[in-house]
Amino acid sequence: MDYESLLREWVRADGLSGAEAGVSRVIADAFMPYCDSVTTDTLQNVIARLKQKPGAENGPLIIALAHQDEIGLMTTLVEKDGAIRFTRVGGADPRTLPGSRVWVHAEGAQPLAGVIGALPPHLLTAADRKKHYKMDDLFIDVGLPYEEVAARVPTGTLVSLNGDPVKLQNNKIASKTLDDRLCVAVMLRAAELLSRVDLPARVAFVASSQEEVGSRGAQTSAYALDPDIGIALDVAQGKQGAKDDADYLPLDQVSVGIGTVLHPELSKLIVDTAKEQRVSIGREYIASYTSTDADNIQGSRFGVPTALIGVPVANMHTPVELASLDTVEEAARLLAAVIEKMARKWADSKGADWLCQWPD
């Protein structure tokens, strides 16, 4: 799969949390060839049901979720000089925004190019230099006078970051919104791989909405689908320059979540499968909530056994999120093999018994 051109298309598609319709469309189109149906729901989740094989109707329903929405900004006020004030949609970080290029999505018109400025170093005092910018200090300049900005940019206008992909050496890529469209790509490739397998399970891939504002799409889609097993796919904190910390994973390993939200038998199954498939993994130990869709899948209805697989990304929530495309392929291979293994285990034990074992 040509991940680079896929991501080029996907990260340019509009999909701020709560306004995912643009990216939903391109994602839905991509899944169509491997699916019986691709639909969207009230919260704009994309639900792609993998082509079902004969006999699979008695198998478990396994859902995989990766979120399609992206962090960004929303306008709150236009100042008298035309400067646009804004707030965050999801976890946009005011420390990293100065110097950013943005798109201001004025309603019913082409997006306006804008920049978020910063005071030149010449004008800073010694005390200023020690401080980080706060959201209240920042503004967007689109180059228009007040009257025109006020008319074209009403309160609540969405603003997306402008950070087209840059291909780096060693099959690495830097771009906005690798979180989490990278993992939607993982799902797409897994769908392709699984379409060639006689799989005794029903599978739904969900490109979930509103993850960045509290995993809201996962909550409603997990409820509606009522699955037997859930797998969340999200980016993990990748190792970055000059940071030598065991909590960060190297970019060439697929991350496997282990922790209280995640079902131990599923985590074990993933680790075992990775060994068999020779996929290099790093374990991500998460003591409490995972801050991914896994949390809301696990707590859905009567509880859903849930797993978490990820791709490490450095510089998360900046316009230069950095990851390895080789790892995307490895994660997809692992996901496909894991889903197949879950399905076979379900068939062998005639249900979920293998997930409900007492310790020996």
Next chain:
Amino acid sequence: MSNGTKGMLETLRAVLAVPGVSGSEENIASTIARMIKPYVDEIRSDALGNLIAVKKGSGGKRVMLSAHMDQIGFVVTDIDEEGFLSVSNVGGFGPEAFVGKIVSFNNGTRGAVYIRPKKDGAERAMYDVYVDLGVSSKAEAEAKVQVGDTACVAFQLTDMGDRVCAPTMDDRAACAVLIELLKAVSSDGAARDTIIAVFSSQEEVGLRGATTAAAAENPDVGIALDVTATGDTPDVRPKMSVKLGAGPTVKIMDRASITTPSVREGLIAAAKRAGVPYQREVLTFGGTDAGAIQRTRGGIPAGTVSLPCRYVHSPVEMVSLTDMVQAVKLIAEYLKA
């Protein structure tokens, strides 16, 4: 006063006068139940203390309109030997928000709120706040209140013309709007949609009443009615475009929900059809019942219509009666589409 603001003020006064801190909504619930009884087809309460009334439409959608009837306040955590009450906050506010005010318990007991003197510039915390019942012993205090009892700032309304000021405009102003809406719909008979009017409980402690009401009622659409902050007072932070008296708002986003696009556009279209001035609202903190409704079951389209309110979560919350009357018109029009 004109255009229905007089009737609105009377309704507002009636719902402001009754205490109902989160979890202790029984008095305000029965007050509102009495007020709306003539205008609705069904009326009931549930395990969380929500008051739920149904006004049947002539077909169309089942729309849940949710205005929370609970209010922020204090809960008694301890009574000392001299009879002073230690308190904690129910809902979100800081230690100094109600210092110097009279609070009222559900049984009518009143007390004065004060705070221990600051020591060496130390930050003050909620455990520095106490309530003085005017008694001189623990036994005397315990004859009036118990640990776990709740108290709110005592009712006091100042009518400034179109603008009125009182504690608990959050969210009784919206309760008044919902009551006036039920009246209006019942008299003009023009509504097509069925209204599920929820006077919700425990909003201030995490949208708890709306969570269960929405799951039980499973409406086609949910609209929260709440107050929102304004950006029109001296040096207010964060800056925002909403102004008091410039019309009700259609919420775009807050920290609990991003309004479903179809609901947002439906409300804006209704405002335009009804000739109601409206404002687009982005609130960078807080949330409304819409956040709970939207995430119910497999997802329910949801939004919020807000009343601009200065000084939210203070004893001097200020709203405009005209904004309230316009909010009734906006929602009545939305229900016809």
